[in-house]
Amino acid sequence: MSLTLSPIGIIHTPFRTLAECPSNGRKPQPVPVCQVTLKPEFLPGLDGLAGFSHLILLYWLDREKPKPAGWKVTPRFDNQPRGVFATRTPNRPNPIGLSVVALDRILPDGRLEVRYLDCVDGTPLLDLKPYLPSTDSEADASMGWLTPHRTARPA
Template identity: 50%
Template sequence: MSDEGGTSEDGLECRPGEETVALPVAFDAGLYFIGRISTPWTRRADCPKNGRQTDAVCTVRVDPAFVPALQNVEGATHLILLYWMDRAARNLVRQRPRHADGSRGTFSLRSPARPNPVALSVVELIRRDGGTLQVRGLDCLDGTPLVDIKPYYASTDSRPEALVDRSGRGSGSA
């Protein structure tokens, strides 16, 4: 689709400056959802833009087959959750965020609309009860599929020197 806005082949509404592509016919890999996430948000408009914008306590329910993988998870104060934004568009390669003057490449954004809608959040682990985790710091819709859980290590995961050019100018070409 051109970058003039309108409706894409799959019925997705596009803003001026957005661009879609035809997706490949087949997938390259498979994955297993290991559980589901319960949050207070059922509409995208109500969902926070990132997990630091809310104090809501959310519930992560790990499927029974994967509960043994939670052994020792309580040793971490924070976890990295990877989840599948199953209700997001997958064919946008150029997007126009509401806060931006122009379009941006999908891979320069944290938007859930992307070819593989994998999202991540660093969450605070409040408590574990069997296969259920209570966490704070999520930004996804109720019922979102869970892909993975990893401990957050401040010593290796934190990058205080990291910067993002929020102007959108960057050094690459269009």
Template identity: 45%
Template sequence: MNEVVFSPIGVLRTPHLRPESMPIQPAGARGVRGEALLAPHVGDGLLHLDGFSHLILLYVFHEVGPAKLRVTPFLDSQAHGVFATRAPCRPNPIGLSVVRLLGVEQDRLLLEDVDMLDGSPLLDIKPFVPSFDVPVDAVRIGWLAASHDAAEAARSDARFQHG
């Protein structure tokens, strides 16, 4: 396969300064505010973004350790394939979060429900559209059926960090 190289379009600023004890999903970060500081050259891409209540952010898990194909995720005590989890130690450490958009100020997005680590490089922004992004027939959630409700209270620990 060919190598794919991305350049960040900005950086995420959040109150989560260390991976330990940060929320593991946006559900655990309700009301937590942050911002996306965008590179000036992408500012024109924000036209009409303020008409959306929520955004999908794609970013880099920049402080994660090496990739693992089997992991014990935060919401379970047994190992699963990394692609059956949302663990950050992926072959391509790309994070995805749905956040609330509070405002657009030039090259700065004001956000809420931020669960990502401060300083995360931002790769892309997409508007969240419920009729596109929430399949009505999505009913199976695999092994998470037994524990997904715990995501609001669950916090990160050091298991996926460098070193």
């Protein structure tokens, strides 16, 4: 079965190459403001977005390397191969990236200003969902092998 997607817009970040991308979007200090631009035909789909402080963005990781052998990768901050589904590596069977972002501003032309993206400038946007803490937040979730690599959050 082959399934087809079309980008709904484009993501602009200050990261021009994969090498410049942080391992996650909360690491750079200060965290840069990024922009999300929808194709004009999708702008009516933003109606009602005011009042949501956070969004989930899905995007197409279009600059990726060949798929990892045996579906294992060795993360850059680790020294042991891990299954791709136990990591957030972009080198996945289906290269869909996901970030929870803060929605700072909806500009009059519909562009969105957001924080916490880690993808490269020009990444195609696939979907944008409102973040719902009632179903999306698990503050006490345990992180397995990633526990010692946990990104600190400002208090």
